Amino acid sequence: MSERIRVAVLGAAGRMGQTVVRAVQEAPDLELVAAVDADADLSVVVDAGAQVAVDFTVPSATEGNVHALVDAGVHLVVGTTGWDDESLARVRDHLADRPGVGVLVAPNFALGAVLAMAFAARAARWFESVEVIELHHPDKVDAPSGTAHHTATAIAAARAAAALGPVPDATTQALDGARGADVEGVRVHSVRLRGLVAHEEILLGNAGEQLTIRHDSFDRVSFMPGVLLAVRQVGSRPGLTVGLEQLLDLA
Amino acid sequence: MSERIRVAVLGAAGRMGQTVVRAVQEAPDLELVAAVDADADLSVVVDAGAQVAVDFTVPSATEGNVHALVDAGVHLVVGTTGWDDESLARVRDHLADRPGVGVLVAPNFALGAVLAMAFAARAARWFESVEVIELHHPDKVDAPSGTAHHTATAIAAARAAAALGPVPDATTQALDGARGADVEGVRVHSVRLRGLVAHEEILLGNAGEQLTIRHDSFDRVSFMPGVLLAVRQVGSRPGLTVGLEQLLDLA
Amino acid sequence: MSERIRVAVLGAAGRMGQTVVRAVQEAPDLELVAAVDADADLSVVVDAGAQVAVDFTVPSATEGNVHALVDAGVHLVVGTTGWDDESLARVRDHLADRPGVGVLVAPNFALGAVLAMAFAARAARWFESVEVIELHHPDKVDAPSGTAHHTATAIAAARAAAALGPVPDATTQALDGARGADVEGVRVHSVRLRGLVAHEEILLGNAGEQLTIRHDSFDRVSFMPGVLLAVRQVGSRPGLTVGLEQLLDLA
Amino acid sequence: MSERIRVAVLGAAGRMGQTVVRAVQEAPDLELVAAVDADADLSVVVDAGAQVAVDFTVPSATEGNVHALVDAGVHLVVGTTGWDDESLARVRDHLADRPGVGVLVAPNFALGAVLAMAFAARAARWFESVEVIELHHPDKVDAPSGTAHHTATAIAAARAAAALGPVPDATTQALDGARGADVEGVRVHSVRLRGLVAHEEILLGNAGEQLTIRHDSFDRVSFMPGVLLAVRQVGSRPGLTVGLEQLLDLA
Structure with missing residues (x-):
């Protein structure tokens, strides 16, 4: 039997975060190993052995979260707003030094x-x-x-x-x-x-x-199929992916 | 058997006028007795014994047409644009002296x-x-x-x-x-x-x-049921009626 | 200052009932005086001095509720399903003996x-x-x-x-x-x-x-404006009214 | 200056055929060299030097037209209905012997x-x-x-x-x-x-x-951009193409 993917949720107290927590708990192939606030110490996430972290925090925290967890080898799915070309470029650069780690940033998961x-x-x-x-x-x-x-x-x-x-x-x-x-x-x-x-x-x-x-x-439950799709795929997509459409086989 | 209503079309060469001419010709209860240009001498309409005239002419001609035909005792259905509160008031006044004559002015016949x-x-x-x-x-x-x-x-x-x-x-x-x-x-x-x-x-x-x-x-054929409805009813609605909705039994 | 209308909710534990309870509580011109289950003893409603009762109970209970409260002089707004021509006729007959009492039955309050x-x-x-x-x-x-x-x-x-x-x-x-x-x-x-x-x-x-x-x-909150409209008007509409459209001034 | 593509229309008297004739005449990069009836002798098309023929004829004629013109080295755009897997297979086989000739069959050109x-x-x-x-x-x-x-x-x-x-x-x-x-x-x-x-x-x-x-x-004018797109591209798409979507760069 295949192992379940170990997932952490950052910003778990927010409205989107709570919805993601429930969706992960209900998915038979995923295991929720950590659910932390927007400003939490990320060592909890790493210690819990998370393979993928989902970030629905705040613009001021999200970039820091991403770099810290990339350093720890954790894949990321990011739905927090506030990303621009420069901050995305910094993640892309960082990932060049961490082959195998994947980050997906998407403005919309519906x-x-x-x-x-x-x-x-x-x-x-x-x-x-x-x-x-x-x-x-x-x-x-x-x-x-x-x-x-x-x-x-x-x-x-x-x-x-x-x-x-x-x-x-x-x-x-x-x-x-x-x-x-x-x-x-x-x-x-x-x-x-x-x-x-x-x-x-x-x-x-x-x-x-x-x-x-x-x-x-x-309803914001409409974002969950997209978030779960990203959680399942981000581990096999090293580097930076921007936009959920990259995962949708539209060709 | 009931008599057919005798109808004249003013502005018969225009796009709306042509469509009205065809619609009148195809209606079994209506008889087309005159079809004249926007600037025609209206004695043709009166001599033809029209009971109802349909005016799709031009803003500069329509008010004159209405007053002339009201004098001749012809009911009118008017789809030409350009009517305002003052010109409508002049028709209302005129009709006060011609009991039994009906005029319907409508901005839209769809x-x-x-x-x-x-x-x-x-x-x-x-x-x-x-x-x-x-x-x-x-x-x-x-x-x-x-x-x-x-x-x-x-x-x-x-x-x-x-x-x-x-x-x-x-x-x-x-x-x-x-x-x-x-x-x-x-x-x-x-x-x-x-x-x-x-x-x-x-x-x-x-x-x-x-x-x-x-x-x-x-398509402008969508105006024809409204025009024909007005032609059939205007004779039994003396005075000025503004707007087709008055004929639609919406209560 | 005008008195608030005293309102009881029957079937207050159901999904519609709960929504009605909240809506009545939030309306400044209404006062919730009783909120009872679908199978409750209605003396509570009468003792609380309700002027209007809202019935969202079950088909097996609603007709009995209506007749009991009509006897007590309480106006009724009924949204429970299951009414047919015969049961409506029985209410109409009953109301003929109780001039001044109003009952509104409506299949849809949106x-x-x-x-x-x-x-x-x-x-x-x-x-x-x-x-x-x-x-x-x-x-x-x-x-x-x-x-x-x-x-x-x-x-x-x-x-x-x-x-x-x-x-x-x-x-x-x-x-x-x-x-x-x-x-x-x-x-x-x-x-x-x-x-x-x-x-x-x-x-x-x-x-x-x-x-x-x-x-x-x-969302079922869309029914609340219609329910509250009925609560406010039923007291001035003696006899049986069927359908919310009667209250909407559509003429 | 680039040469215009020489186009023939088969079934030119039909409603779609007439519309295609007009569309080809109005396209600055296309030249109408033949417009023939559904049952016409196709030597006219060949003699006129047509490079592409557009077939909006009838199910009983279209397959014969295609094979005859493929033999003559004329590319085809086919909108006539009635094609099935077998008749398409026969065209595919025929084209295997005529490298360089293209046939596009599409059920819908909108x-x-x-x-x-x-x-x-x-x-x-x-x-x-x-x-x-x-x-x-x-x-x-x-x-x-x-x-x-x-x-x-x-x-x-x-x-x-x-x-x-x-x-x-x-x-x-x-x-x-x-x-x-x-x-x-x-x-x-x-x-x-x-x-x-x-x-x-x-x-x-x-x-x-x-x-x-x-x-x-x-309106059937909506088919014309698709027909003209096919006319322009079929010459550079040897073999059989089924469906206009193949030309739309959807990847």
Whole structure:
């Protein structure tokens, strides 16, 4: 019988952390060996013999956690926000000295959201028009959402690579804001509605046809299949992997 | 056997006019007795014995047409744009002197669009949040569409009448335009996409639920059932009627 | 200052009952005076001076509860399932002897679901085609849902009243089940999907246009505005009222 | 300056053929050298020096056309229906003797429809639940549509390859047809509605999330970008290619 993977959860008291703890406990092929707070001493994790650590802590702690555990030979799955090109580069450099250790950093673990974004980017070059609508609960403070911004940027890059020009738009008279935000030439609309959680819709149009890709996130349990997939695969993916889509066999 | 209603079409050479001519010809209970250009001499219409005239001409001609035909005792169904409170008031005054003559002026003859707007206005008082998305082909020059603007205004009036406060919205950081246009406190988003014709979606939200009302207009034939309904009813509705919804038995 | 309405909850230990208890406690104009189990002795409710009782118990208990509390002069809001024409008639008869007492029985307290159904019934006579899609979580045992069945029946009645014939359908070769269930001539399709809660979509079509009315229920908190509305109004509506739509000023 | 590709259209009098003729005439990099009826003598095509022939003829003619033009060294883009594994195998064999000649046979040239199907098949393994809804005008005689059937089959194959079991479904009481048609374990629902053309929606669900992929086809002009893409690429793809998705760089 195959051994269970020994897993630690960092930030185990947070909302995402608690959900990850439960998901690991319920997975028959995983064993929870440590569950620690965001600011905990990581020697607990190492002493517990964790093979993989899942980090849902805070931006100020996550990079330190990663370097410390890479030094200890522990693989990492990181969902904490705040990573940028420089901090990712420092991890990549560090991993060059630690062959065999894998780190996966992903801004989004909802499989459906990651697939929606990947499909939108692949479809973009085949359509004359494209716009993005994201819909969230009205307590959200930023607009558009990070996911929608990221999606629009990926679409814009795909259009540029295919040498498509700007999308057609004859608008000459508009109320302020009617046409949405302009993210690298892609219009993004943010709806805020009581009752919603987190939703994104990408609309692509050609003469005579429309392709719509929509993701609805109703609950943070939707992140768990992605987190567990990453936990299971990160040990066999040495080096730095950015984005869950790398694990989804989309080719 | 009942007599057929004798119908004239004004603006018969235009795109809407041509469609109305065909629809009248195909209706077994209607008889086309005149089809004239937008700038035609209306004595043709009167001499042909028209009981009802349908006006899809141009803003500069429509008010003159209406007053001339009201004098001649011809009922009117008017789909031409450009009417405002003053011009409508002049028709109402004129009709006070011509009891028995009916005039119906409607900005939209698509039954579905009219119903969508009426339902949105009735539902609005029961929901904490509401937003409007309209989607059109990219050759449209104005944003938002007249229909969406009208819908938002009706929703705002219904909310005010129910003493609802502003919709909840915690947004503090937004890209310019992300949250749409503000029409009397109702956010309206305008999508422009090749392949689309004219579409409107009203989203209403409460804790735990969402109500969505959507209308898709694919072709101007969708206006014909509304035009024919008006032609059949205008003779039994003396005075001025504004809006097709008055004919739809929504109570 | 106006007095708060004194409210009892029957079936307070059930999932709906618990949610109602919380909602009443949080409403500033309501006072929770009793919260009892489905099989409790109702003298507690009467002794507590309840003016309105909310019944979310079980089919075997609800009719007895209603008659007992009507005798005691307590108004009732009933969300328990299992009522039919005969049991409703018995309540109506009883109330004829108790002028001033009001009972509201409703199969659905989600405002959006009730509005969707009412709008679909009103729109139906204006469209050549109509179909219903309902979507639920895959643990549901019956298909179609009661709400969808009820919606289809109301649509069929509206079509019959308008003397519309059968919907157009040229299908001659179909896989078993492809065209859905036939509910009095209206096709109803039941989708079962992990992640969903309870959703209904009514599609209405004419040449060149489509009207879609959709309700999404994400959580049972969505029933609370409807329950509280009924609690506030039932005291001023003597006799039997069936259906929340009677309270929604839809005319 | 690069030479224009010399194109012939077979079945040029049919509805699709006429649309292809116009599209080729309007494309600056293509030259229409022949446009012939479905039963025409193909020597005209060869004599006109066609490099690529587009076949939208009839099932009884298309296979003969392909073999005759392969013999003449003309590349083919085939949209006619009626091809099966045996007839495709005969073309593959024939092309083995004619290196350098390319034939592309595709059941669907709408880029959006092809992408929707490809994305659905790739996403399927990551979701617990999946169902397909297709919606068409009510004059369609078969249900479900060929596209929906094909989509469901591809999804079923992807689920089987990932060793997913059956979709969850607790239904024990259902009206006949409510749960749709069963296509290799995937439920498919067929809606027929006046006003619609051809639409397909794939719903995928996990706990807490839903991914929806939808394609709307409003007009047969939507097939033209796919046809022209095939015309431009078939000359550099010797042998038999089945399905437009092979040309879309989806990896």
